[in-house]
Amino acid sequence: MDIKEGTEMTRLESARKGIITEEMTEVALAEGVTPEYIRDRIADGTVIITRNTQRTDLKPLAVGKGLRTKVNANIGSSEDVLDPAEELVKLRAAIDAGADAVMDLSTGGDINAIRRAILAEATIPLGTVPIYQAAHDSGLKGKSFVELTADDIFAVIEEQAKEGVDFVTVHCGVTRRSVERIKIEGRVMGIVSRGGALTAEWMEFNKKENPLFEEYDRLIEIAKKYDMSLSLGDGLRPGSLADATDKGQIEELIILGELTKRAVDKGVQVMVEGPGHMPMDQIEANMLLQKRLCNGAPFYVLGPLVTDIAPGYDHITSAIGGAIAAKSGADFLCYVTPSEHLRLPTAEDVTEGVIASRIAAHAADLVNGVPGAMEMDLKMSRARKALDWNTQIELSINPERARALRESSAPGDSDVCTMCGSLCAIKITNEAAI
Amino acid sequence: MDIKEGTEMTRLESARKGIITEEMTEVALAEGVTPEYIRDRIADGTVIITRNTQRTDLKPLAVGKGLRTKVNANIGSSEDVLDPAEELVKLRAAIDAGADAVMDLSTGGDINAIRRAILAEATIPLGTVPIYQAAHDSGLKGKSFVELTADDIFAVIEEQAKEGVDFVTVHCGVTRRSVERIKIEGRVMGIVSRGGALTAEWMEFNKKENPLFEEYDRLIEIAKKYDMSLSLGDGLRPGSLADATDKGQIEELIILGELTKRAVDKGVQVMVEGPGHMPMDQIEANMLLQKRLCNGAPFYVLGPLVTDIAPGYDHITSAIGGAIAAKSGADFLCYVTPSEHLRLPTAEDVTEGVIASRIAAHAADLVNGVPGAMEMDLKMSRARKALDWNTQIELSINPERARALRESSAPGDSDVCTMCGSLCAIKITNEAAI
Numbered sequence: 108m109d110i111k112e113g114t115e116m117t118r119l120e121s122a123r124k125g126i127i128t129e130e131m132t133e134v135a136l137a138e139g140v141t142p143e144y145i146r147d148r149i150a151d152g153t154v155i156i157t158r159n160t161q162r163t164d165l166k167p168l169a170v171g172k173g174l175r176t177k178v179n180a181n182i183g184s185s186e187d188v189l190d191p192a193e194e195l196v197k198l199r200a201a202i203d204a205g206a207d208a209v210m211d212l213s214t215g216g217d218i219n220a221i222r223r224a225i226l227a228e229a230t231i232p233l234g235t236v237p238i239y240q241a242a243h244d245s246g247l248k249g250k251s252f253v254e255l256t257a258d259d260i261f262a263v264i265e266e267q268a269k270e271g272v273d274f275v276t277v278h279c280g281v282t283r284r285s286v287e288r289i290k291i292e293g294r295v296m297g298i299v300s301r302g303g304a305l306t307a308e309w310m311e312f313n314k315k316e317n318p319l320f321e322e323y324d325r326l327i328e329i330a331k332k333y334d335m336s337l338s339l340g341d342g343l344r345p346g347s348l349a350d351a352t353d354k355g356q357i358e359e360l361i362i363l364g365e366l367t368k369r370a371v372d373k374g375v376q377v378m379v380e381g382p383g384h385m386p387m388d389q390i391e392a393n394m395l396l397q398k399r400l401c402n403g404a405p406f407y408v409l410g411p412l413v414t415d416i417a418p419g420y421d422h423i424t425s426a427i428g429g430a431i432a433a434k435s436g437a438d439f440l441c442y443v444t445p446s447e448h449l450r451l452p453t454a455e456d457v458t459e460g461v462i463a464s465r466i467a468a469h470a471a472d473l474v475n476g477v478p479g480a481m482e483m484d485l486k487m488s489r490a491r492k493a494l495d496w497n498t499q500i501e502l503s504i505n506p507e508r509a510r511a512l513r514e515s516s517a518p519g520d521s522d523v524c525t526m527c528g529s530l531c532a533i534k535i536t537n538e539a540a541i
Numbered sequence: 542m543d544i545k546e547g548t549e550m551t552r553l554e555s556a557r558k559g560i561i562t563e564e565m566t567e568v569a570l571a572e573g574v575t576p577e578y579i580r581d582r583i584a585d586g587t588v589i590i591t592r593n594t595q596r597t598d599l600k601p602l603a604v605g606k607g608l609r610t611k612v613n614a615n616i617g618s619s620e621d622v623l624d625p626a627e628e629l630v631k632l633r634a635a636i637d638a639g640a641d642a643v644m645d646l647s648t649g650g651d652i653n654a655i656r657r658a659i660l661a662e663a664t665i666p667l668g669t670v671p672i673y674q675a676a677h678d679s680g681l682k683g684k685s686f687v688e689l690t691a692d693d694i695f696a697v698i699e700e701q702a703k704e705g706v707d708f709v710t711v712h713c714g715v716t717r718r719s720v721e722r723i724k725i726e727g728r729v730m731g732i733v734s735r736g737g738a739l740t741a742e743w744m745e746f747n748k749k750e751n752p753l754f755e756e757y758d759r760l761i762e763i764a765k766k767y768d769m770s771l772s773l774g775d776g777l778r779p780g781s782l783a784d785a786t787d788k789g790q791i792e793e794l795i796i797l798g799e800l801t802k803r804a805v806d807k808g809v810q811v812m813v814e815g816p817g818h819m820p821m822d823q824i825e826a827n828m829l830l831q832k833r834l835c836n837g838a839p840f841y842v843l844g845p846l847v848t849d850i851a852p853g854y855d856h857i858t859s860a861i862g863g864a865i866a867a868k869s870g871a872d873f874l875c876y877v878t879p880s881e882h883l884r885l886p887t888a889e890d891v892t893e894g895v896i897a898s899r900i901a902a903h904a905a906d907l908v909n910g911v912p913g914a915m916e917m918d919l920k921m922s923r924a925r926k927a928l929d930w931n932t933q934i935e936l937s938i939n940p941e942r943a944r945a946l947r948e949s950s951a952p953g954d955s956d957v958c959t960m961c962g963s964l965c966a967i968k969i970t971n972e973a974a975i
Contacts, residue, residue, distance in 0.1 A: 185959055185960060185961065185962050186953065186959075186962030186963060186964075187950070187951075187952050187953055187959035187962055188950065188959050214961070214962065214964050215962065239964070242964065286975070290975075295919065295922045295923060295926060296922050296925060296926050296967075297926065297967070297970045297971075297975065298966055298970045298975060299966045299967065300966055301961055301964045301965075301966050301969075303966065304964075304966035304967075304969040304970050304975070305964070305969065307970065307973070307975045308969055308970070308973045308975065311973055311975055312973075346922070346925070346966075347918070347919075347922035347925070347926075348907065348915070348918045348919075348922070349915075349918070349919050349922055350922075384922075386904075386907060386908045387864060387865075387868055387904055387905065387908050388868065388908040413864065413904040414900060414903055414904045414907065414918055415918040415919075415921040415922050415925075416903065416917050416918055416921045416936060416937060416938050417896075417900050417937065417938045417939075418933065418937050418943045418946070419937060419938075419939055419942035419943045419945075419946055420896060420897070420900060420938065420939070420942070422857075423856075423857055423860050423897055423900050424900055424904070426857050426860065426861055427860055427861050427864045427900070427901065427904055430821060430847065430861045431821075431865070434821055434822065445946070446946055446950075446960070447960075448925070448933075448958070448960075449943060449946040449947045449950075449958055449960075450946055450947060450949065450950035450958050450959045450960060451950060451958075451959045451960045452960075462851075462854060463854070463857055466848060466851050466854060466857050466858055466861070467861065469848055469850065470820075470821055470847040470848045470858065470861055471821065473782065473820060473848065474820045474821050474822040481782070481783075483850050484781070484782045484783070484848055484849040484850055485729065485781075485782075485783055485849075487849040487850045488729045488730050488780070488781035488782070488783055488784075488818075488849050489729060491730060491780070491781070491849075491882070492729060492730050492731065492781075499852065499882075502850060503850060503851065503852050503853060504850050504851045504853075504854065505851075505853055505854070508853035508854070509852045509853045509883060511853075512852070512853055512879070512880055512883040512884055513883045513884060515884065516621070516622065516880075516883075516884035516885060517621075518621050519620065519621055524882070524883055524884050524885075525619055525620075525621035525622050525884045525885045526619060526880070526881075526882075526883075526884060526885045526886075527619065527648070527735055528619050528620030528621055528648065528649065529620060530620075530648050530673070530676065530735045530738075530739070531735075532732055532733045532734055532735050532737065532738035532780075533730075533731070533733065533738075535735075535738040535739065535742055536731045536732045536738050536741065536742070537731075539741070539742045539745055539746075541720070541723075541724075541731065541732060541738070541741045541742065541745055
């Protein structure tokens with residue numbers, strides 16, 4: 108990799124000057140929009156292209172207004188499950204299932220080595236949460252996370268940026284004021300974000316403001332140097348339906364909106380992260396709020412999970428919430444796997460999670476008029492009407508699964524399937540020319 | 542079973558006279574509403590209790606306005622997969638997973654025997670589509686379905702009613718006019734309902750009107766005799782997003798609305814069946830239309846599936862659509878399994894389908910203020926905050942699955958799970974008293 112530190116304009120600065128870069132042309136083609144559209148949306152902060160300048164070999168990914176809804180898969184080790192090889196298996200599972208990005212959330216084992224291995228192999232953008240590494244490193248030095256200095260934390264972020272991480276989650280909105288509002292509220296679940304909890308713990312112990320908030324300009328400078336995107340984390344996202352859209356969550360969102368503007372003004376691309384656990388009827392309002400408070404910055408949501416009672420099936424609760432969110436303005440869905448709330452996901456969970464989120468994203472895209480989305484469904488319907496099984500399988504969101512199910516149950520008449528046999532409505536009406 | 546033909550008022554007639562029956566009291570208790578509420582909603586046709594008078598041992602099930610959204614599981618054999626024992630396995634899977642009703646849609650093997658075996662064992666209401674048996678029987682007699690007379694069809698319906706079937710799907714809205722409107726429209730997928738296709742084929746061949754429409758009063762009489770509910774089938778439901786909310790679909794719905802009134806006026810309970818494949822942004826309007834055109838009769842929807850491209854995952858596309866539908870007025874969700882469009886479902890598919898639909902139903906119930914719904918989520922959140930794993934598993938929508946996932950990945954510290962280990966946000970914040 109070539110090191111090109113601060114020698115060029117960021118893509119946001121280029122866009123603002125009216126320049127269409129090669130990257131913008133490339134993503135425009137992939138999205139079915141004009142390069143001018145991409146340029147203008149980058150300039151106003153409603154679209155980002157995420158690719159670290161160190162990763163010249165990576166295909167750039169655009170996220171935001173009017174574009175196909177993207178899907179992220181979280182992978183990474185934990186203290187209890189820390190085989191580096193398994194993380195590469197999960198990476199491949201995510202890519203094979205059609206994820207647009209991955210985040211390495213490793214917290215166990217040699218997490219530097221895991222991240223570097225993923226970076227070397229990932230053909231899609233990579234995001235991280237640098238304070239996980241900071242927390243882990245502090246443990247290695249026999250220190251607690253709360254004993255780290257602001258410099259320690261920024262050093263880790265800079266190191267990861269330099270290595271080529273494309274976007275970083277930074278919990279800058281967890282401040283004295285927003286945490287205070289959580290306490291006044293008396294939440295059922297309190298803080299459920301790991302980064303949010305670590306940050307709040309650090310602040311409580313040190314009796315200081317969050318350094319990522321207080322020294323936010325340092326973060327902007329690091330991001331700018333590598334044209335790395337900032338993903339402003341929702342450390343105070345609700346972890347229970349009962350806590351959704353409460354004052355602490357909205358206080359944090361207001362802060363993130365203010366920080367979005369500061370970064371965008373300085374030429375750094377930003378997306379904003381969102382909830383979380385949320386009743387269906389609050390999702391649309393939350394999407395509108397984020398767009399209004401954050402000047403239309405891309406919204407990257409985790410879920411939302413529309414009920415708390417379905418551990419083992421949170422890819423489904425998340426697909427319901429994600430579809431409604433994407434229809435109402437969310438641009439980027441972070442998947443949730445069937446293992447959420449129960450264990451670290453396996454590679455099989457990764458596949459299930461990515462597919463469920465892609466279904467949600469696509470269901471929204473086709474009603475939002477995203478170029479090419481509805482045409483996919485039309486092609487599938489035509490293949491069904493023609494009883495053309497090969498084409499149906501090819502057009503399926505996961506052809507391998509569709510093929511396996513069909514092949515597991517062979518019909519006597521290969522025109523139909525074993526659900527209906529000769530009572531197949533398509534076959535009856537085709538033959539009767541109705 | 543005692544035969545009590547026509548000796549008593551139907552429950553709709555009782556309700557209209559102001560009488561609260563034992564059944565009404567029983568379902569009111571199960572639903573957390575007053576017996577008066579149930580009586581008044583039955584009287585105005587917005588709630589039904591489904592239980593054939595022949596099934597005195599069956600717990601009655603209420604479906605409709607203001608009540609918990611119910612879930613139906615379709616089981617039954619096909620020409621290619623016709624082991625009767627397997628259908629009883631599926632029945633048990635449906636009941637174990639929490640289905641509120643099952644429909645036996647058998648079309649292969651000895652379907653009379655299968656239905657009778659299911660009826661003998663089902664502790665939840667059973668629905669059927671009698672013309673499947675008529676079609677099957679005609680084949681045994683060496684005849685085509687189109688050669689059956691109206692009398693043949695009514696005889697099958699009466700036979701099933703007498704045996705104790707609790708509700709029957711009857712495709713009365715597939716008429717010359719509605720089928721003509723499908724043709725004028727030029728649908729992508731045409732007719733995708735088996736019952737709809739058979740009926741249209743019969744009409745085309747015989748150059749006659751649909752007997753279930755033309756002699757609808759005969760149907761009312763049969764239903765009345767056994768207080769069996771009529772489920773007015775949507776034989777013209779869209780089978781492609783491209784066909785959703787078209788003129789043929791709405792013509793059929795108008796007809797079903799008129800037929801609903803005729804049955805309700807004569808003391809027979811009715812629910813109306815609905816789509817189908819449908820883009821997310823059309824679901825709410827469709828729910829409103831049904832309620833308006835059918836005088837608020839309970840709406841029983843199949844899906845809706847919010848994209849056509851996900852065979853292998855249609856329990857998820859259906860959970861998205863079903864949640865939005867239930868939030869907007871649907872009362873009863875017919876599950877869709879992962880095998881839809883590919884093969885006859887297995888018992889495992891039945892479990893997955895029921896759970897996905899129950900998630901959708903519950904996500905809607907909690908925002909619709911259904912008594913007790915939100916409390917379930919609140920209890921789960923409190924168990925999570927307390928790191929009380931046994932309670933979390935007990936409160937899960939499928940405790941067996943939740944337990945299996947947790948036990949498959951044992952954490953070093955039993956307070957947490959292997960996702961976060963010592964970085965568990967709950968543990969950190971509980972210990973730091975944040």
